[in-house]
Amino acid sequence: VCISKSLPRCSVTVIADKFTPNTTGDVAAGMLIPHRYPDTPIEQQKRWFQETFSYLLTICNSAEAADAGIHLLSGWQIHQTAPEEKFPFWADIVLGFRIMSMAELEKFPEHQFGQAFTTLKCDSQRYLRWLESRLRENGGQIEDRKITDVWELHGHYDVIVNCSGLGARALVGDSKLHPVRGQVLKVQAPWVTHFIRVSDGSTYIYPGMSSVTLGGTRQKDDWRLSTDATASQNILNRCCALEPSLKKAYAITEHVGLRPTRSAIRVEKEVLLRGSYQLPVIHNYGHGGGGFSVHWGTAREATHLVEELIASLRGSSAKAKL
Template identity: 35%
Template sequence: MIVVGGGVIGLSTALVLAESGARVRVWAREPAERTTSAVAGALWWPYRIEPEPLVGAWALESLVVYEELAARPEETGVRLVEGVHQGMRLDGLGAWAARVPGLRAGDEGLRARLPLIDMPVHLAWLRQRLLEASGSVEERTVTDLAAVPAPVVVNCTGLGARALVPDPAVRPVRGQLVVVENPGVTTWFTSVEHSSDASTYFFPQPGGLILGGTAEDDAWTPTPDPAVAAEIVARCAAVRPEIAGARVLAHRVGLRPVRDAVRLERQPLPDGRLLIHNYGHGGAGVTVAWGCAREASRLARPAG
């Protein structure tokens, strides 16, 4: 069995398959630390991902896993951190929200203690756990999914599926971030204006305070824009003034693989082999990774 794609979706899927007894290889175009997953914030929350009824179940299944992993934050990269979604209301969310422990309404918005994932550490942990389960990771560029030599091929290529499938329904939503020295912020914050491509959020990670952000539809530019970076810092500093003087450590850009609906399904190939699609997770790949991985594993089992 070969999983194509080495981001959080690909590695999580490969791990679930390997720990269920399958012989699994991951073929990835680039190392995990250079994927969009590595750039992610990465707060557990269903953001820019559809369809909501399925997403809610996948997200809740993943939440249980992250809550367990948070017992070993240095190893897994997962911590439970308090924060607020400013301006958000419970009645504006799907049925899944009622099952999120501790999610509550406050004066500013919705408060919760949610998984916040240090993605470089988490991706390295996923890879190591996969290797311990006798899986492997290889840098390979795939140009034809049907030519991948395995009885079951799992397509976890994210935005790459646009050209590889091909599936023009997958499109990039560009996110720009700024990483600064943390001036003492210990809680996360989000304020999303859905009518604008600009939002305000900050996530305290071990390597610095991550500031955001943007959500620019159909934007392919991987280079950070200095003017946008300055606007991001200013918006975050309006919430926490101490951010204004924080030293900038890095600028990051990620292209979220958005689709009108996640594609998670079986596709029989003409030669009798099986292709499983698991892509189009938008800005919530981390949020649904484990739920989608388990569903992909079920789809990979022989029919009957």
């Protein structure tokens, strides 16, 4: 969508073997709270989050908000003990960041410290559907198929943008990418209107437009996509300990997604070579547990790289003509 919007002369085709509601993104709560990528410079992570936040806040303040599934959400991130870093790098990007008062902390007797703020949340399925409509509106095409070798695309497109998430492990042989399995429950509990997140991300309650997401699990290198009843009970118990009214939650469904985790998000250009052939690829994958939080920032960076590549292709074809 970002390429089709910023570079209207490009013809964009999205090829995937899974679309909403069957992607990792559909499982996600879609909260804008950054995750840390240890090998990506913090200034870059901050810029990506800032760009994503501003882009979504503009949508949130428009008449498109409900269709796009974007809304503001206030709540608490609670810590068992006060962390060294009381103001994380994103504190001045979310809205109204402050340290929780003692009165607020009374609700959480096991936690001594907390941060209160308002952030954005994407209703993941609505947002993904909305993005598909934006792509079509900008003239983009959608194709449902699995790519087994990126070279299948050679000769058909000038530039390949690789946004294959965990699929990049097989597609471009990236062994630095691994799954971190996440199981969540989506429940009806319309009286819950504040989010609660335990600082290590182990347990969270995220009220959304159509359900409340309760999480979670983080199981490294676990590829199972099937749900696990014991894990679901465990999630419910942990969430009820924070918000006892959730004992009355109903219409509970279970979901699993594999976070495409990497120590650094890979947004970079690579020119693949096979004999005398070249295949220019812009990678944009490895967003782990924070894809919604930085997606527009990384998409913009990938778009700049596409722009640079097109300029260099133009330069070389002009030289070839000479």
